[in-house]
Amino acid sequence: MVRNNSLATVLTHVLLIIGIGIMCLPIWLTFVGSTVTRAEIVHPPLPLWPGDQFLTNYREALFGGRQAPVLQMLWNSAIMAFGIAVGKIAISLLSAFAIVYFRFPGRQLVFWTIFMTLMLPVEVRIVPTYEIAVNLKLLNTYAGLILPLIASATATFLFRQFFMTVPSELAEAARIDGAGPMRFFKDILLPLSRTNIAALFVILFIYGWNQYLWPLLITTDQDMNTIVMGIKRMIPSADDYGNWPVTMATAILAILPPALVVIFMQRLFVKGLIESEK
Amino acid sequence: MAAVSLHDVRKRYGKTDVIHGIDLDVSDGELIVIVGPSGCGKSTLLRMVAGLEVVTDGEIRIGDRVVNRVEPKDRDIAMVFQTYALYPHMSVFDNMAYGLKIAKLSKDEIQRRVDEAARLLELSGLLSRKPAALSGGQRQRVAMGRAIVRQPSVFLFDEPLSNLDALLRVQMRLEIKQLQRRLGITSLYVTHDQVEAMTLADRLVVMNAGVAEQIDSPMAVYAKPATRFVAGFIGSPGMNFIEGELHAGRLLLANGDVIVPREAPVHSGEVTAGVRPENLAFVEPQAADFSLQVVSVESLGAETLVHGVVAGRSMASQEGSDVIAGVAGRSLAVRAAGTLDVTEGDTVGLQVAPGGWHWFDNTSGRRIPEA
Structure with a gap:
């Protein structure tokens, strides 16, 4: 696709810019909405340029706390997303390690069972999961937010595929060097999986951050709400007037952490997705 | 330092036997090369000595210890892999030191051993590099270094080159x-390359289909191959073979032709006669045992390989000379030193050097002793 055709160059650029515009417009509008007054935002046409209420609205969103404790909810979301990402990675690394490097009866069966759980996302099993969570007294706890989402067939599968590309001589060399299985895992496999772990962390962090349905069920206490739920609750219903600029500010705040994770890990992320390290 | 001995070692995968009972005694400090075509079980044999494969049957001793059920790390061995198997994320130093760290040697001792190995292998300047930043030869050295620092009793090389x-x-x-001479460490070296095998080995183990066909010094293997397989495998280009029925010193070929070799064993039955390309000499037509119609000439400078077909009844069939009567159509390779004034299509006279014939029994494939 290396073609030195100026028309094609212009055309691709135009298309890309249009695409980016379509992607970014809603975020821009949200941002603009978060910097104007309540009167301006409900008065058509929609404002397209930022107003002067930036500080007021964000201060209100973060510390106003009339409708929802935004700081607390951001914190809750961060813990949940981090917990889910780290937990999923830890569990899938270990299960992939077991499946690839150990010969035990029913190994294939275990693998396919894990693989089949891909067909059972949270939404499908939500009622029994909820009941178990309640019985285990996990309502309104971080554990309740994190644990039911912590197993990941996708990540297990990805790590399995990666481990299978690691030359078996490496495991044998380590064995001759006297490294036991866990030592091999820690000293050799983990460092080699670094980029894959980073890539998965980004994906899973965003997955965890965006959870809506499960936190909605498992948390009844406002102090345990996540930010995504918080935004939903700030959207005025029926005859309520609502504070749209503050809601918009909250939305922008909710976008920031996953965006930061992507920005700071993007180098590793891209490497992890494309690299096939020896 | 240790002797290694294998006693009736067998390996079975499911119902398939891959190694059919190997006996081998390696004395202390000896370099044994196990050579054979791919799939002959040579790597499997080595991996059984290393402890990476379970021994189905038989006994492996390192020193005076039966090691069948001993973990690789406790066998006092070190292995160099074909792919080197360097840890890609570790520096050269860490690669070499890893096993020692696990063995909980002191920092000073690790440093000392790695430095010494690095000096020996001329790796001193590269200790902080990652394997990816090394050339193939350097990686190979690091793999050797990793083996040396363990100060093992036995080195195992799995096609390291x-x-x-x-x-x-x-x-x-x-x-x-x-290095092996200097360190004097007992070594088992697996390769499919016969030049490597011939040059390195104190003794050769020639393997074929899970059987050790011959265990002997390289020169003995070359001079007196124990089986037809060994005769064909060692030497390049391979030995020329002629099959027929030996009877009263005359070799009867399937097409009715007869060869009367100068030297033939006292033996009757279906045999294969072999003669190495280098044991055929170009001679004047009147002195020739038979003549060769040249098909192709490969000039390598130091030597020349001539391929051709036996052209028919020899020009001089005097008494006592090898007579190859009309072995027409059989292709033969001849190797001669230096350059030759021979071109395709020529017909040249050939003579078999004294002791140039090898005889093998067709049913057993084994060598028939000379008369």
Whole structure:
């Protein structure tokens, strides 16, 4: 696709810019909405340029706390997303390690069972999961937010595929060097999986951050709400007037952490997705 | 330092036997090369000594210890892999030191051993590099270094030079040999390359289909191959074979032709006669045992390989000379030193050197002793 055709160059650029515009417009509008007054935002046409209420609205969103404790909810979301990402990675690394490097009866069966759980996302099993969570007294706890989402067939599968590309001589060399299985895992496999772990962390962090349905069920206490739920609750219903600029500010705040994770890990992320390290 | 002995070692995968009982005694400090075509079980044999494969049957001893059920790390061995198997994320130093760290040696001792190995292998300047930043030959050295620092009783080499280019292979071959001599460590070396095998080995184990066909010094293997397989495998180009029925010193061929060799064993039955390309000499037509119609000439400078077909009744069939009567159509290779004034289509006279014939029984494939 290396073609030195100026028309094609212009055309691709135009298309890309249009695409980016379509992607970014809603975020821009949200941002603009978060910097104007309540009167301006409900008065058509929609404002397209930022107003002067930036500080007021964000201060209100973060510390106003009339409708929802935004700081607390951001914190809750961060813990949940981090917990889910780290937990999923830890569990899938270990299960992939077991499946690839150990010969035990029913190994294939275990693998396919894990693989089949891909067909059972949270939404499908939500009622029994909820009941178990309640019985285990996990309502309104971080554990309740994190644990039911912590197993990941996708990540297990990805790590399995990666481990299978690691030359078996490496495991044998380590064995001759006297490294036991866990030592091999820690000293050799983990460092080699670094980029894959980073890539998965980004994906899973965003997955965890965006959870809506499960936190909605498992948390009844406002102090345990996540930010995504918080935004939903700030959207005025029926005859309520609502504070749209503050809601918009909250939305922008909710976008920031996953965006930061992507920005700071993007180098590793891209490497992890494309690299096939020896 | 230790002797290694294998007693009736067998390996079975499911219902398939891959190693059919190997007996081998390696004395202390000896370099044994196990050579054979791919799939002959040579690597499996080595991996059983290393402890990476379970021994189905038989006994492996290192020193005076039966090691069948001993973990690789406790066998007092070190192994160099074909792919080197360096840990890609560790520096050269850490690669070599890893096993020692696990063995909980003191920092000073690790440093001392790695430095010493690095000096020996000329890796001193590269200790902080990652394997990816090394050339093939350097990686190979690091793999050797990793083996040396363990100060093992036995070195195991699994085709360590196959991933190098030809020039480097020759150089590393020499280095491995010198190193092994200097350290005096018992070594088992697996390769499919017969030049490597011939040059390195104190003794050769020629394997075929899970059986050790011959265990002997390289020169003995070359001069007196124990089986037809060994005769064909060692030497390049391979030995020329002629099949027929030996009877009263005359070799009857299937097409009715007869060869009367100068030397033939006292034996009757279906046999294969072999003669190495280098045991055929170009001679004047009147002195020739038979003549060759040249099909192709490969001039390598130092030597010339001539391929051709036996052209028919020899021009001079005097008494006592090898007479190859109309072995027409059989292709033969001849190797001669230096350059030759021979071109395709020529007909040249050939003579079999004294002792040039090898005889093998067709049913057993084994060598028939000379008369």
